[in-house]
């Protein structure tokens with residue numbers, strides 16, 4: 001099992017644990033229920049969010065100036081670091097800059113953490129079961145309007161949805 005699969009499995013466990021059956025997934029409720037402090041602040045545009053553990057309390061900071069769908073993905077991504085990488089967070093504040101990085105050919109250690117966090121976030125916001133339920137066979141996924149409607153349902157960006165669907 002790859003680390004990515006492991007990250008997805010952790011996200012699915014949370015979906016189960018919180019009995020998520022409807023969309024959009026309330027990622028903030030999940031984070032707060034797990035004892036995570038969630039704060040919003042108008043950061044520089046290049047900074048999407050951060051995660052850290054201070055005095056044993058996990059916390060997430062979100063750039064309040066970004067599009068709400070992007071904020072949701074950032075929150076899920078930062079929550080991933082808290083769930084998957086607590087040891088790293090105890091050592092240093094994790095800051096995510098720029099657009100969320102996608103899988104790369106040459107994965108360094110840091111990239112690996114990002115890849116895992118993105119896999120977790122995609123699964124948390126677009127859970128397998130709810131996604132396959134929403135995917136009707138008749139849906140034309142090459143039609144941008146169809147994709148947009150689907151993305152709205154999950155409150156994710158088109159890019160996040162396309163990545164999740166491998167299209």
Ligand SMILES: [Zn+2]
Nearest residue numbers: 081096114117
């Ligand atoms: Zn990150």
